[in-house]
Amino acid sequence: MRIVSLLPSLTELVCALGRRDDLVGVTHECDYPASVRELPSLTASRIPAEATSAEIDALVSERQAGLYTLDEATLASLRPDLILTQEQCDVCAVNEATVRRAAAALPGSPRVESVDPRTLDDVFAMFRRVGDLIERPVEAEYLVAGFHRTVRWIREFVMPSRPRPRVALLEWLDPPFSSGHWNPDIIELAGGREVIGRPGERSRRVGWDEVAQAEPEVILVALCGFELERAAREMASVIDRPEWRRLPAVREGRVALVDGSAFFSRPGPRLEVGLRIAAGAMAPLLFGPLDTRRGEAWRFLPKP
Structure with a gap:
């Protein structure tokens, strides 16, 4: 089977299910496991790499479905049997309609499977669905069982x-955005209560007044698409805001800076690590650094 994955979480899932050698093409954002970086990249982003968070937000608001391009010539040359894509977010990956249109023009009519997980149960269903498609159902059940363990x-x-x-x-x-989709489920299972994000719903723009009124005792800064050090640089936009400095979590030094791209934004196998991180951020005295990858995947910000 020749598999093309057009979403980083699906690339991770295919590899976790033991079919890395069947991947023939991925996106420019696929970076885990490291070996997938050697595969042909089929996408590109129109967002400048040096753009600030505010600039990225403005581009997303203006362009919506036009943020990514698909290299249709390379896709055709790879002769895929299965193309994995998503219908969840047009600002996170290539638009599904673009993928289906390109696939329809390919010889052999490759199968296009599109995913749209909203909750953690949806993510598990996606694991099983992809497991069935690539003939790894037992491995998919093992991933789900590992999360429950x-x-x-x-x-x-x-x-x-x-x-x-x-x-x-x-x-x-x-501007600030709350979490959504599966992340409120993650917070609940880790022992907390998400006070802004809504389970199963899209992430949404919020005002700092709403964040202040929620009075969070713990904050996870898990920025979509940003690894840990880029997230650290983004903190400059908020650390001097009076509303930020008055938040209980900030005053008590309970703000966790997290690699959101790896462990919260992607509905893939590493959500299990995200669960551990969330538990460690909420109860740091109960969970050791090795158990939650503290210092490597996340860290507490110092008190102001």
Whole structure:
């Protein structure tokens, strides 16, 4: 089977299911596992790499479905049997209609499978669906079972009687965006209560007044598409805001800066690590750095 993946999370999933050698093409954003960077890249972004968060937000608002390009000539040369894509977010990947139009022109009529997970259960269903398509159903069940094992492990430490902290996961800072989709589920399973994001719904633009009114006791800064060091640079846009400095989580030094691109934005196998990170951010005395990859995948910001 010759597989093209047009979403980083699907690329990770195919590899986790043991079919890395069948991948023949990926996106310019596919970076895990590292070996997929050697594969032909089929997409490009129209967003300048040096653009600020505010500039990126403006471009997204203006252009919507026109942020990515698809190299249709290279796609044709790869002769795929299966093309994995998404219908969830036109500003996160190539538009699904573009992919289907390109696939229809290819010889052999390759299958196009599009995913749209909204909740954590949807993510698990996606694991199973892709597992069936690429003949790895047992491996897909193993991934789902591994996530549930981590949930049980967290519950052993976080007693039911322990108060659930008020948590806000921010996916963007300038302007601020709440979390959505599967991330409120992650926060709940990790022992917290998401006070801004809405489970199963899209991430949404919020005002700093709404963030302040929510009074989060823990904040996860998990910026969509940004790794840890880029997220650290983005903090410059908020650290001097009075509303930010008055937040309980900021005053108490309970703001976790996270590699959001790897562990929260992508509905793939590494959401299990995101669950561990969220648990560690909420209860740092109960979970060791190695258990939650603290210092490598995330860190607390110092008090102002």
